Amino acid sequence: MKVKVRILDVYSGRYSVFINEKEAMKAKLHPDDLVKLEAGKKTVYGSVVISSLVKEGEIGISRDVLQLHSFSEGEVVTVIPSGTPESVRYIKKKMNGGKLRKVEIETIIKDIVDRKLRDIEISSFVTSLEINGLDMDEIAALTIAMAETGDMLDIDRKPIMDVHSIGGVPGNKTNILVVPIVAAAGLTIPKTSSRAITSAAGTADVVEVFADVSFSLDEIKRIVEKIGACMVWGGALNLAPADDITIKSERALSIDPTGLMLASIMSKKYAMGSQYVLIDIPTGKGVKVESVDQARALARDFIELGKRLGQYVEVAITYGGQPIGHTVGPALEAREALQALMAGTGPGSLIEKATGLAGVLLEMGGVAPAGMGKKMAREILESGKAYQKMREIIEEQGGNPDIKPEDIPVGDKTYTFTAPTSGYITAIDNKAITGIARAAGAPEDKGAGIELYVKVGEKVKEGDPLFTIHAESEARLDQATVFARRTEPIRIEGMVLQRIGNI
Numbered sequence: 001m002k003v004k005v006r007i008l009d010v011y012s013g014r015y016s017v018f019i020n021e022k023e024a025m026k027a028k029l030h031p032d033d034l035v036k037l038e039a040g041k042k043t044v045y046g047s048v049v050i051s052s053l054v055k056e057g058e059i060g061i062s063r064d065v066l067q068l069h070s071f072s073e074g075e076v077v078t079v080i081p082s083g084t085p086e087s088v089r090y091i092k093k094k095m096n097g098g099k100l101r102k103v104e105i106e107t108i109i110k111d112i113v114d115r116k117l118r119d120i121e122i123s124s125f126v127t128s129l130e131i132n133g134l135d136m137d138e139i140a141a142l143t144i145a146m147a148e149t150g151d152m153l154d155i156d157r158k159p160i161m162d163v164h165s166i167g168g169v170p171g172n173k174t175n176i177l178v179v180p181i182v183a184a185a186g187l188t189i190p191k192t193s194s195r196a197i198t199s200a201a202g203t204a205d206v207v208e209v210f211a212d213v214s215f216s217l218d219e220i221k222r223i224v225e226k227i228g229a230c231m232v233w234g235g236a237l238n239l240a241p242a243d244d245i246t247i248k249s250e251r252a253l254s255i256d257p258t259g260l261m262l263a264s265i266m267s268k269k270y271a272m273g274s275q276y277v278l279i280d281i282p283t284g285k286g287v288k289v290e291s292v293d294q295a296r297a298l299a300r301d302f303i304e305l306g307k308r309l310g311q312y313v314e315v316a317i318t319y320g321g322q323p324i325g326h327t328v329g330p331a332l333e334a335r336e337a338l339q340a341l342m343a344g345t346g347p348g349s350l351i352e353k354a355t356g357l358a359g360v361l362l363e364m365g366g367v368a369p370a371g372m373g374k375k376m377a378r379e380i381l382e383s384g385k386a387y388q389k390m391r392e393i394i395e396e397q398g399g400n401p402d403i404k405p406e407d408i409p410v411g412d413k414t415y416t417f418t419a420p421t422s423g424y425i426t427a428i429d430n431k432a433i434t435g436i437a438r439a440a441g442a443p444e445d446k447g448a449g450i451e452l453y454v455k456v457g458e459k460v461k462e463g464d465p466l467f468t469i470h471a472e473s474e475a476r477l478d479q480a481t482v483f484a485r486r487t488e489p490i491r492i493e494g495m496v497l498q499r500i501g502n503i
């Protein structure tokens with residue numbers, strides 16, 4: 001059927017096309033049916049929403065579609081019902097535990113990017129990967145398909161360094177220090193991050209508190225060729241575009257299937273032209289990788305995948321047994337990262353990890369002698385050079401370089417939990433901390449999160465503050481406090497943990 005486009009001021013987070021009920025009945029279209037819109041050389045897929053927002057003879061197009069495709073009001077388009085895409089068969093094959101061929105993986109990724117697959121099918125694909133996994137041939141094919149369905153960056157400065165965390169540990173604002181340290185040493189580091197997947201704040205969510213993170217590839221090229229670094233959101237670019245779409249399903253389910261995680265990270269690095277990549281694998285209770293043996297196995301996969309892509313990859317297995325630093329949630333983490341860059345010092349876990357990772361990159365990039373990278377990274381941080389580089393990044397990304405940590409607003413609805421008894425902090429539950437921060441509204445509510453006053457091993461007295469929840473609304477604060485009461489985010493014990501006798 002031929003209809004006229006009506007642009008609707010609707011944002012649904014998916015590719016929706018709106019059709020009047022009578023028109024839908026005539027065309028035998030039903031809610032959520034997949035249709036193809038054709039206009040000249042343009043082809044776009046979308047899911048049907050039956051709505052009185054449009055009249056007979058019209059098709060409503062939501063803002064989501066207009067972000068990537070241009071349609072004008074009144075433009076005539078042909079609407080063609082589209083059957084189930086071939087890729088659904090391949091998703092079922094993975095559900096049944098089969099091994100996917102390269103061409104099958106390419107078809108799935110192309111259909112995700114073309115929006116032929118709807119949320120429900122994409123979630124099924126993600127779930128099938130969580131349950132049945134992928135082998136290295138499948139992971140390599142997935143990585144290349146994810147990168148090649150988008151644009152590739154070609155930066156005129158070499159070598160290109162990169163760092164990426166597999167995430168999972170609360171408060172992981174580390175790379176916001178690593179990137180300016182490495183760039184201040186003269187290396188080039190075009191850092192792309194995703195938004196939160198399982199945590200309460202991805203690096204892109206945190207950086208967005210003080211600068212823009214959505215740029216075109218041309219803008220990124222300009223920024224990186226000028227100042228040697230950027231810290232941007234991968235999802236804003238047409239860079240590995242399937243990544244941000246699958247991440248939406250992962251975030252909803254709070255899962256990060258290992259094969260997809262490898263492809264998600266390495267496709268972004270491949271598309272950015274990164275040559276030397278450092279992968280951070282936080283390891284500990286309540287994060288994605290709980291044991292050092294598992295971390296080593298994953299490290300081998302990253303290194304092998306890097307070889308297949310022509311990249312030199314090193315892996316740092318880092319301590320992830322409790323949150324990094326003292327803050328969790330976008331605005332609180334932005335404050336802490338900025339404070340550390342300005343002062344050249346900060347919480348031990350944050351500074352140790354940031355200078356440790358930056359040190360490895362300085363050695364990989366050949367600007368620090370073997371074994372001297374960490375010392376050099378610390379000197380760059382303490383000298384204020386990393387902060388100066390951060391100011392350049394903020395300015396080039398449209399933020400205010402003079403911003404101070406106290407200028408960053410945090411949620412003003414607060415509740416502080418205190419120690420019910422005196423003793424030592426014997427555990428901080430990563431999953432509970434993330435759950436509380438998410439219940440408080442993070443990462444979408446930038447000001448939501450947690451301020452931690454204690455770390456494992458510290459001594460507390462009854463009544464000492466343990467942590468404060470910040471939220472932007474009373475309702476969210478209530479949800480988070482209820483969640484916190486149901487879990488045991490912080491364990492306090494005496495020095496005698498157990499008494500055993502009479503066995």
Ligand SMILES: O=P(O)(O)OC[C@H]1O[C@H](OP(=O)(O)O)[C@H](O)[C@@H]1O
Nearest residue numbers: 165167168193194197198199202203
């Ligand atoms: O912790 P969760 O949300 O699972 O993982 C996602 C986070 O991990 C990575 O961090 P980075 O960009 O390397 O700092 C991603 O880019 C993202 O910010």
Ligand SMILES: O=c1cc[nH]c(=O)[nH]1
Nearest residue numbers: 166167194261264265
């Ligand atoms: O970028 C990232 C980081 C962790 N896991 C992913 O899937 N992607």
